[in-house]
Amino acid sequence: MNLTRSSQAKGSAGLRDLAERNATFLGPLAALLVLVLLFGVMAPDTFLSSSNLTNVLSQVSVLAIMAAGMTLVLLLGHIDLSVAAVGVLAGVVSAVVYSGLPLTLPVVGELQADPGHQWLGIAAAMLISVLFGLLSGLLTARLGIPSFIATLGVLEMAQGLAFYWSQGKNIYDVPPVSKTLGDSFVGPVPVIVIVAVVTLALGHVLLTWTRFGRYVYMCGANPRAAELSGIPIRRVTVTVFVIAGGLFGFAGVIAVGRLGSAQATGGGDLLLPAIAAVVLGGTSLFGGIGSMKHTAVGLLLYGVLNNGLDQLDISIYLKPFARGAFLILAIAFNIAALRVASRARARSSVEDTDVQDGAAPQTSEPLPAAR
Amino acid sequence: MTQTRAGTAVDTDLVLVARGMTKLYGGVLALHDVDFDLRAGEVHAVVGENGAGKSTLIKCLSGGVRPDGGTIRIGDEEVTSLSPTSAQGAGVAVVHQELSLFPALTVAENVLGARGTGGPLVNWRRTRRTAAETLARVGLDLDPRARLDQLPIGQQQLVEIARALFSGARVIILDEPTSSLSPDEVELLFGFVHELAGQGVAFVLITHFLEDVMAHADRVTVLRNGSLVTCVERASVSKHDLVEAMIGDSSSVLQATYEGLRVTLPPTSEEPAALTLRGIVLPPAVVDMSFEVRRGEVVGIYGDLAAGHAEAAEFVFGGRKASRGELLIDGVSTVLTSTTKARAHGVAFIPADRREALALEQPISWNSSLAHLHKLTGFFLRSRHERAHLAKWTEVLRIRGVQPHKTAGALSGGNQQKVLFARWLEYPPKVMVVVEPTRGMDVGAKSDVVRIVREAARQGTAVLLVSSEPETVLTFADRILVAHRGRIVREFTDTQVSKNELMAAGHDMEST
Numbered sequence: 104m105n106l107t108r109s110s111q112a113k114g115s116a117g118l119r120d121l122a123e124r125n126a127t128f129l130g131p132l133a134a135l136l137v138l139v140l141l142f143g144v145m146a147p148d149t150f151l152s153s154s155n156l157t158n159v160l161s162q163v164s165v166l167a168i169m170a171a172g173m174t175l176v177l178l179l180g181h182i183d184l185s186v187a188a189v190g191v192l193a194g195v196v197s198a199v200v201y202s203g204l205p206l207t208l209p210v211v212g213e214l215q216a217d218p219g220h221q222w223l224g225i226a227a228a229m230l231i232s233v234l235f236g237l238l239s240g241l242l243t244a245r246l247g248i249p250s251f252i253a254t255l256g257v258l259e260m261a262q263g264l265a266f267y268w269s270q271g272k273n274i275y276d277v278p279p280v281s282k283t284l285g286d287s288f289v290g291p292v293p294v295i296v297i298v299a300v301v302t303l304a305l306g307h308v309l310l311t312w313t314r315f316g317r318y319v320y321m322c323g324a325n326p327r328a329a330e331l332s333g334i335p336i337r338r339v340t341v342t343v344f345v346i347a348g349g350l351f352g353f354a355g356v357i358a359v360g361r362l363g364s365a366q367a368t369g370g371g372d373l374l375l376p377a378i379a380a381v382v383l384g385g386t387s388l389f390g391g392i393g394s395m396k397h398t399a400v401g402l403l404l405y406g407v408l409n410n411g412l413d414q415l416d417i418s419i420y421l422k423p424f425a426r427g428a429f430l431i432l433a434i435a436f437n438i439a440a441l442r443v444a445s446r447a448r449a450r451s452s453v454e455d456t457d458v459q460d461g462a463a464p465q466t467s468e469p470l471p472a473a474r
Numbered sequence: 475m476t477q478t479r480a481g482t483a484v485d486t487d488l489v490l491v492a493r494g495m496t497k498l499y500g501g502v503l504a505l506h507d508v509d510f511d512l513r514a515g516e517v518h519a520v521v522g523e524n525g526a527g528k529s530t531l532i533k534c535l536s537g538g539v540r541p542d543g544g545t546i547r548i549g550d551e552e553v554t555s556l557s558p559t560s561a562q563g564a565g566v567a568v569v570h571q572e573l574s575l576f577p578a579l580t581v582a583e584n585v586l587g588a589r590g591t592g593g594p595l596v597n598w599r600r601t602r603r604t605a606a607e608t609l610a611r612v613g614l615d616l617d618p619r620a621r622l623d624q625l626p627i628g629q630q631q632l633v634e635i636a637r638a639l640f641s642g643a644r645v646i647i648l649d650e651p652t653s654s655l656s657p658d659e660v661e662l663l664f665g666f667v668h669e670l671a672g673q674g675v676a677f678v679l680i681t682h683f684l685e686d687v688m689a690h691a692d693r694v695t696v697l698r699n700g701s702l703v704t705c706v707e708r709a710s711v712s713k714h715d716l717v718e719a720m721i722g723d724s725s726s727v728l729q730a731t732y733e734g735l736r737v738t739l740p741p742t743s744e745e746p747a748a749l750t751l752r753g754i755v756l757p758p759a760v761v762d763m764s765f766e767v768r769r770g771e772v773v774g775i776y777g778d779l780a781a782g783h784a785e786a787a788e789f790v791f792g793g794r795k796a797s798r799g800e801l802l803i804d805g806v807s808t809v810l811t812s813t814t815k816a817r818a819h820g821v822a823f824i825p826a827d828r829r830e831a832l833a834l835e836q837p838i839s840w841n842s843s844l845a846h847l848h849k850l851t852g853f854f855l856r857s858r859h860e861r862a863h864l865a866k867w868t869e870v871l872r873i874r875g876v877q878p879h880k881t882a883g884a885l886s887g888g889n890q891q892k893v894l895f896a897r898w899l900e901y902p903p904k905v906m907v908v909v910e911p912t913r914g915m916d917v918g919a920k921s922d923v924v925r926i927v928r929e930a931a932r933q934g935t936a937v938l939l940v941s942s943e944p945e946t947v948l949t950f951a952d953r954i955l956v957a958h959r960g961r962i963v964r965e966f967t968d969t970q971v972s973k974n975e976l977m978a979a980g981h982d983m984e985s986t
Contacts (some may be wrong), residue, residue: 122881251628312854313849321844324833331791332845332897333817391835445835 123447127392130440131400134433138404142219142411149164149414160296163406165190165285165358167299169377171306172350174398175343177381178310180390181243181250181324183347186259187373189235190355191366193228194281195265195274197356198365200224202276206268221278228356229349236348239460240341258374273366277359285360295357295457302350307395319343324391379430380405385437392441404433487513489549489676490535490566490645496543497530504530505541508702510695512645512676517667519679519691519708522720523977527700528680532647535678536568537561548645567638568647575622575634581605582618585637608640613669628659632666639675646670647678653684653780656758664690682778682942684713684981696720713981721974736972737948745769747805749790749905749934751820754799759785761960763799767905767936772927774939774951776980781957784826787907788939791823792816804904817845820904822935826913828890834883839864841882841895849901866894872922888919895926900982902933910949924949944976956980 122129142150149155169186176183199206206227216223235257242253287294310316322329329336359365359412384401386393408429412422443462488916490512497505502718505527512518522528524859533539535546537556542868546553556564575584582605584593604946605618612630620632631651637647648667667677668692679691687694687708694711696703696719703719747766754763760782775783788794788802792810801808802820810816813823822845825831832841843850843860868876871892875885891911898906908927912920931937939950947954954971956964956979964979 314851314853314855317691317840317847317855321836321840323837325830328812328831328833328841329844330793331823331825333813334844335812335814391833 120447123443126440126444126447127437128394128397128400129314130437130443131383131385131397131404131433132180134436135400135404135407138407138411142407142414146411146414150411155410155414155437157296158289159403159406159410160299161293162410163380163402164293164295164299165354165361166373166376166380166405167402168302168354169351170358170380170398170402171395172347172354173303173377173381174306174386174393174395175310176250176347177378177386178319178390178393179340179343180326181241181340181343182254182378183250183344183351183390184254184374185239185257185261186351186377188258188348189232189348189351190358192235192261192265192268193355194359194365195269195367197221197224197228197232197281197342198274198359199268200227201278202274203382204268206272218276221280225280225356229352231264232348232352232355233345234348236345236351237341238267239348240344243344244337244340247264259290262367269365269367271367273364275364277363277365278356281356281360282363283360285357286363295361298357302353303395303399306398310395315339315342320391322390358399369473376405383430383433383437384441385440387441487515488547489514491547492535492544493547494529495531495534495541495546497534497539498542503700505534505543506700508697508700509536510702510705512678513692514644514674514676515671516692517671517677517679517690519681519687519694520685520697521681521687521694521716522697522703524722525699526697528697529649531697532568532649532678532680532872535561535645536566536647538568543837562641562643565644566647567640567641567643567645568649569631569634569638569651571650571653573627573630573634575630577623578622579622580618581609581616581620581625581633584622584633585609585618585640587637587641594816601853602832602891604640608636611956612636612639613666624942626659627653631655631663633635633650635670637668639670644674645676645678647680649680650682650779651679652681653778683780686715687716688713717974717978717981721977736970738768738970739967740952740956741766741968742953743771745771748803749938750800750802750805751786751790752800752802754786754789754796756782756785756794756796756800759960760789763957763960763962765955765962767938769904770931770934770935772931772937772939772950772952773955774941774947774953775955775957775962776941776944776947777957778974778980780959781942781980782960783940783957784909786908786957787823787938790816790905790907790938791821793823822903822906824891824898824906824908826910828887831894832882832890833882837878837917838876838880838882838885838893839878842893842904843900844868845897846900863900864896867892868901870928871896873958886919888922891915891919891923892926894955895923896931899926899930902930902935905936905938906930907938907940910943910946911939911941912946913943944973944980946975948973 104252168434169190173183173186196206200216201218201221201224203216205213205215207213239250239254239257242256243250283294284298285295289297310319318329318334322334322336322339326336380401381393382401383399383404384393384397384399386397386401408426412425415424488511492508492510495505495508495510496503506639508527508531510520510531520528520531530539534541535556537558537560540555541584544554547555548566551564551907553560556566582602585605585608586601602618609616609618612635614636616625616629616633622633635646651663655663665787671677679687681687691708693705694708694716695705696716747769747870748769749864750766752764754760759780763782763786765773765775775786777783785794789796790810792813792815801810803821808819810819810821816823839860842864850856850863864876867873873885873892873896875889882890886892911923911927915923927937927939931952939947941947948971954966955962956966956976966976
């Protein structure tokens, strides 16, 4: 087997091979380019202006941090429906503690800090989101409850606590750090965009450069294979849900700064986008296939679509319909790309000549003696 | 032995007659000019070793594969091949080892199957009544309203037979029906089978259990290497005759190779035991098993599918909980609650189904490094180490077809198996459990795997090999244990043993 020759000599065929193997990534990327061109032609002055493009980025930044967590969960073959609810709860907790309002807890009673402790507020927010992530993880990994149902329960719990602790009111006293992260600029660049990019980059490092990331891929691709290799699947699963919970909470804390207020009703409209953005990027709902790169493209797709529709002269009431229709189109495109990729893989198997499992009947001829 | 070569006499009772059944798989004759017939109301057993052609024959008869030659007559109609639908239409049904029922539905729904009571709506009362009638007709006392998965497996099997009858079957092929049944359930099953046979239903019984054949069959067809050896009245033969017919006449020149597979086992090793099982009970498969594997030794456990040795193997890798008994590793009593724990104690595992252990869509190197990644790299991956690891084992194990970017699914079976060995051998395990390591492989890949396992043992690993193929056990093992119905019934060490003797022991009868 001469590896260098096979990769050099092929030339354009090799390039095509490379493209086909990476079809799950190139597909969404092509869709993104098509969409940018489309809106660029239809609304050249507004859509392509630099302020609007910056806008696209900052519009998807909170979503990006949530989607980073969701990517980990989907790669493992699970789903976390509590994403937006946990984010909202974290935002509410940070604002409640910062403003010196009481947090009523069972058994412990009322916790109340003096107003003005922003780090305490953020620490409390992160703690509670990580705890909810831990709960989702334990329910899924230890009790074997399907993550769809387990996190649906967690969604309700987090949502309920957010209403309870905010007493259903808007809290306008939000931690200054949240405001800095969510609503300020470094030169022309919104800080929130930098935070989102750094989060996705760290997620990428975790997934591709660490052993833990490898375990996530392998457990998602075939849990039984991971188990048969002695991989602690349940610990990997719990860890993923905890990291995801922390990211959801972090996104929520920043969202509060961006909006300038915390309220329990804020997050419902982020649940589906957080999942849609990841899936739009080509990450499989069934685990093992996808990456943070995919999610970055998916986020841009979602952002461009949302923003571009704003620039067009169509009824605001028609917008959700158009968005839904495009989502379906994009997913259909991804599925076609996945087929191309697996066909490319199947082709490489033709080179093998020895007996494939099940292709021939078992022969009962004696084995060559080994000793 | 009185031979009634099938179909020599005109027999009006024949419900099915197959003549000259021939099937080729990629140039290999899986079935060669086999005649088979079936009388109304008889239980006709088909026996033979793995690869003898039993399953190919039933697939031809039930429409699973298209024969390359021969004719099949069912009733008055003669055809050259059947489709699954036409087989069913002609009244042939197969009850497989893995039942094809709906566990979450009621007995009634399962009995009536897709046909229901006809019409677009489910008429519940009629469904129950029809099912109750069918069950009563075949003498089964079951509540049609019970959920199927609440019944023991033996009764589920009877429900499947009842369903076959309801759909009009007159010929029922039972494929290894007793391998997952308790002795009581086996009695229940055959009681039921004889009752139906009395009503004229014909049964084909495919089984590894010669005692079931001796107790319950009317006639026996023996296949070997795809050819018909004989078809005899059961009353005229002994179990010994059957084993001899399955393995072949030892005086024949052809069979000399088989008898040549008579190996001399060395005396039991003096090394300390790396793995010890004491009185392990894993209900329902393992009744009571005790054995040990010493350092550097390959111990092969031979037994049929219901012997319990496969379950014992899973247990050693932390995949099952024992209800009683003790496991010792290097003489220290250990409880393995997970595969992770087993790995930490130096136990490696290579399952029978390679595809189960591989992430087929992921790169080969990710698969080959999975079990030792925690030793090979730190928190951060070191892809250079991984590449070096794969390159080394590609060379040592002669893995063919390895390319960067290539997924594990693109490798052939033998090479996939080698990837699994690479996964564990980078850091030699104390105990390596291998299940059916050479199933479905060509000769070249087989001898490579034998070499790999022997070499691992030479390096000091205690190897526990589990198989239901006598050749496999004979080729690999230093010491051979025979498992039967959940117990170790025989040990071969420091002696000569032939395949013949091993199979006889596996059927729990006196060696020939």
